[in-house]
Amino acid sequence: MAKIYSNTQELNPKQETINFILNYSKALSLVTYNEMEFETILN
Amino acid sequence: MKKEHVLDSTLVSQYIRGEEQALETLITRHKQKIYSFIYSKVYDKDVAEDIFQDAFIKVIRTLRRGKYNEEGKFLPWVMRISHNLVIDYFRKSNRMPKFDNTGEFSIFSVLSDTSLNAEKQIIKDQVQTDVRRLVDELPEDQKEVLLLRIYNDMSFKEISERTGVSINTALGRMRYALINLRKVIDKNQIVLTTD
DSSP: OHHHHHHSOOOOOOHHHHHHHHHHHHHEEEEEETTEEEEEEOO | OGGGGSOHHHHHHHHHTTOHHHHHHHHHHHHHHHHHHHHHHHOOHHHHHHHHHHHHHHHHHHHHTTOOOOTTOHHHHHHHHHHHHHHHHHHHHHHSOOOOSSSSOOGGGTOOOOSOOHHHHHHHHHHHHHHHHHHHTSOHHHHHHHIIIIISOOOHHHHHHHHTSOHHHHHHHHHHHHHHHHHHHHHHTOOOOOO
């Protein structure tokens, strides 16, 4: 089994997906008001 | 090389403080493990990308809300989120089975073209002509009832009104028409099927 695992090729997500996540993180804005949380996506 | 020595927990704290670069480092550091884990379960690159993305969206939202408290256990935590999303994906896909033609299974082995091919169409036309000729050989009263019932799709009540005979007489004529047709067919050994 160990051999099978070691032979598997390296799998990585597309750069596009990673960029999307990073942009999402930058755009996400959390506003807290009276113990309520509001999520806003700033384009 | 220097950033490789920064602990995950430090990067998480930096990210919560607003340093976006820390998230990029975390993703770069763990993307291969997380993506491979998801791919090993779903065996579909596009689905794996989607789940990877959803997992990090959850990570981001949890970190931003300050609800993350597993210091030093960043990777197992993301793995757990990914695992749950994989389960969600299989639950959803079980409810809605997807058919594609990429694998060995082909949808066309289940669905077939039900319209007749040229040969069968000719045979069908021939059979219909034969039946029509046999009907023409019937006595006039039986032929009339049969034509009204089968070709005009009238009820026996309508036939009795049209021909001025009782419903029972119309039914009887239909019965004799069919008996006579069968007799002729059997006698002459006429084949009236397309198969």
